[in-house]
Amino acid sequence: xxxxxxxxxxxxxxxxxxxxxxxxxxxxxxxxxxxxxxxxxxxxxxxxxxxxxxxxxxxxxxxxxxxxxxxxxxxxxxxxxxxxxxxxxxxxxxxxxxxxxxxxxxxxxxxxxxxxxxxxxxxxxxxxxxxxxxxxxxxxxxxxxxxxxxxxxxxxxxxxxxxxxxxxx
Numbered sequence: 001x002x003x004x005x006x007x008x009x010x011x012x013x014x015x016x017x018x019x020x021x022x023x024x025x026x027x028x029x030x031x032x033x034x035x036x037x038x039x040x041x042x043x044x045x046x047x048x049x050x051x052x053x054x055x056x057x058x059x060x061x062x063x064x065x066x067x068x069x070x071x072x073x074x075x076x077x078x079x080x081x082x083x084x085x086x087x088x089x090x091x092x093x094x095x096x097x098x099x100x101x102x103x104x105x106x107x108x109x110x111x112x113x114x115x116x117x118x119x120x121x122x123x124x125x126x127x128x129x130x131x132x133x134x135x136x137x138x139x140x141x142x143x144x145x146x147x148x149x150x151x152x153x154x155x156x157x158x159x160x161x162x163x164x165x166x167x168x169x
Contacts, residue, residue, distance in 0.1 A: 027057035083141030
């Protein structure tokens with residue numbers, strides 16, 4: 001599949017389509033600036049490219065590679081915070097590309113090891129230090145992990161408030 005030669009500003013409307021592409025996305029995008037790497041080929045055998053993630057949603061990202069790269073249809077995106085996704089190239093123009101996630105987040109061996117260490121912190125020191133450690137790792141950009149940690153922290157504070165007779169915050 002060839003890269004789309006149109007610049008991003010022309011991607012708002014596809015030829016013959018009255019609907020802007022942004023209106024057809026199934027999830028709204030949030031502007032961010034995160035660093036990452038795109039691996040091409042099995043295990044990055046064909047190349048690894050640094051990129052900036054410029055916006056993201058639950059279903060995909062906009063990346064800027066900083067140089068022209070002919071991306072294949074499927075790539076692996078590694079965010080520096082720990083998140084890894086298999087992604088499909090929806091479009092590319094110049095140095096930018098729109099990627100849609102294929103399936104959920106992949107937990108790499110390195111991230112799994114770091115998560116186990118935080119589990120050890122949870123067992124040894126409790127909820128609050130474990131959540132603080134997760135925050136420092138930006139929850140590995142793992143939405144479910146972040147929700148569960150924040151719910152555990154909130155439950156801890158409710159539990160503590162009830163036991164001490166204070167109002168929950």
